[in-house]
Amino acid sequence: xxxxxxxxxxxxxxxxxxxxxxxxxxxxxxxxxxxxxxxxxxxxxxxxxxxxxxxxxxxxxxxxxxxxxxxxxxxxxxxxxxxxxxxxxxxxxxxxxxxxxxxxxxxxxxxxxxxxxxxxxxxxxxxxxxxxxxxxxxxxxxxxxxxxxxxxxxxxxxxxxxxxxxxxxxxxxxxxxxxxxxxxxxxxxxxxxxxxxxxxxxxxxxxxxxxxxxxxxxxxxxxxxxxxxxxxxxxxxxxxx
Numbered sequence: 001x002x003x004x005x006x007x008x009x010x011x012x013x014x015x016x017x018x019x020x021x022x023x024x025x026x027x028x029x030x031x032x033x034x035x036x037x038x039x040x041x042x043x044x045x046x047x048x049x050x051x052x053x054x055x056x057x058x059x060x061x062x063x064x065x066x067x068x069x070x071x072x073x074x075x076x077x078x079x080x081x082x083x084x085x086x087x088x089x090x091x092x093x094x095x096x097x098x099x100x101x102x103x104x105x106x107x108x109x110x111x112x113x114x115x116x117x118x119x120x121x122x123x124x125x126x127x128x129x130x131x132x133x134x135x136x137x138x139x140x141x142x143x144x145x146x147x148x149x150x151x152x153x154x155x156x157x158x159x160x161x162x163x164x165x166x167x168x169x170x171x172x173x174x175x176x177x178x179x180x181x182x183x184x185x186x187x188x189x190x191x192x193x194x195x196x197x198x199x200x201x202x203x204x205x206x207x208x209x210x211x212x213x214x215x216x217x218x219x220x221x222x223x224x225x226x227x228x229x230x231x232x233x234x235x236x237x238x239x240x241x
């Protein structure tokens with residue numbers, strides 16, 4: 001699948017591949033549906049997510065739209081913007097293609113999503129047989145300095161652990177998954193990933209220290225309805241009261 005997406009991004013005229021997902025958000029996604037006859041879309045170059053006829057894609061995209069396109073996070077300032085510019089100066093323009101790509105079926109989705117300067121790949125199967133079902137996500141890179149990107153990975157990993165995901169990470173790369181769950185649970189987790197992807201979209205730029213990262217972790221958990229443990233407060237003894 002990695003090679004397929006790599007090939008697609010290098011094809012001349014790749015803006016005409018598949019159908020474009022209809023959205024008001026600044027995200028361009030080309031969709032190829034493996035279960036549909038392409039002639040069904042002959043006059044529909046742009047389609048709504050429900051017309052893609054893919055339960056996993058629809059669940060994930062509903063999460064995206066629920067949060068919407070988040071603005072600049074708190075803590076972004078001139079210093080941060082300069083740091084981002086410095087961090088990106090050595091990269092090739094081709095690394096940041098605007099287009100994202102999805103290959104879907106009624107029960108399957110693999111989506112290569114680019115929002116700004118980080119990259120995410122989502123893969124999911126949602127079938128009546130829970131033994132076949134899974135959700136996987138890979139997350140890497142970003143626009144800020146490496147230590148801020150690593151803090152974002154730690155934040156995302158902490159949140160997803162509370163949501164039942166298994167995580168492995170190295171530096172600014174995260175690999176996370178859920179397996180062997182019913183279709184209803186898979187769709188709920190896809191929706192959560194959609195919301196989380198928007199809530200953390202530019203967050204690396206704001207994570208200048210661990211205390212700020214901890215605050216955002218708890219705040220996002222609260223927004224997502226995930227249990228966030230309260231900070232421990234030492235009890236006063238009688239002499240201190």
